[in-house]
Amino acid sequence: MARASATRRRTANRDDVLAAARDILDEEGIDALTMANVASRVGFTTMAVYRHVRNRDDLLEGVVDLVLHDIAAHDERDAAWLDGVERWMRDVREHLVAHPWAATRLGTRTGVTPAWGATVGILGAHLVRSPLSPRGQARALAFVTRVTVGIVIEEVGAPLGPERRRGRTAQSTSPGARRSAQQRLMDEFDRVTNDDLFDDVVDQTLDYLRSLVPSRS
Numbered sequence: 001m002a003r004a005s006a007t008r009r010r011t012a013n014r015d016d017v018l019a020a021a022r023d024i025l026d027e028e029g030i031d032a033l034t035m036a037n038v039a040s041r042v043g044f045t046t047m048a049v050y051r052h053v054r055n056r057d058d059l060l061e062g063v064v065d066l067v068l069h070d071i072a073a074h075d076e077r078d079a080a081w082l083d084g085v086e087r088w089m090r091d092v093r094e095h096l097v098a099h100p101w102a103a104t105r106l107g108t109r110t111g112v113t114p115a116w117g118a119t120v121g122i123l124g125a126h127l128v129r130s131p132l133s134p135r136g137q138a139r140a141l142a143f144v145t146r147v148t149v150g151i152v153i154e155e156v157g158a159p160l161g162p163e164r165r166r167g168r169t170a171q172s173t174s175p176g177a178r179r180s181a182q183q184r185l186m187d188e189f190d191r192v193t194n195d196d197l198f199d200d201v202v203d204q205t206l207d208y209l210r211s212l213v214p215s216r217s
Helices: 001-009 014-028 037-041 046-050 056-072 081-096 100-106 115-128 132-155 162-167 181-189 192-211
Strands: none
Touching: 014 037, 014 056, 014 100, 037 046, 037 100, 046 100, 056 081, 056 100, 081 100, 081 115, 081 132, 081 192, 100 132, 115 132, 132 192
């Protein structure tokens, strides 16, 4: 009787559905995300999945929010404001690179969901503690969010380093031949990694934010 009672209580919930969808996206990509695949992954019928999400778009939005909630959980509001901004940038990158489908989906949004609002709110809290004017804080918020998300979308879509080298046909040069300046440039370019570029972006962003601090006369 206890076993039968437990079976009757076992029903699909939204967390199960979203977690299953996230696993499918991570393992198989966005094309594999169907309501039937999610239902199979959680062991319920497709109709049971529809009780928790309206359609595939709603499912995608929910899974993106799941990733964003993980970012928001890493709130460090007691950090120095510039340290907090850097940590926010790196945290957003870490989570979105781990779930590249989420990065591209985030770039197509036209509205702000509560999860993204909470994520941006962490950055806003760091900026409010800064010596920037309200106008400077607003400019900084727009700049940091756009630069961080934009560079991550570019990273997952067109990665640098070994991933890029594998996709580029090497130019043939006979042994001992002198390489042109353009070829040497491309050799060095192929050595630049995603980490290198993001470090540069962080450094330049922090320099920009420092430039917004009002000078003391």
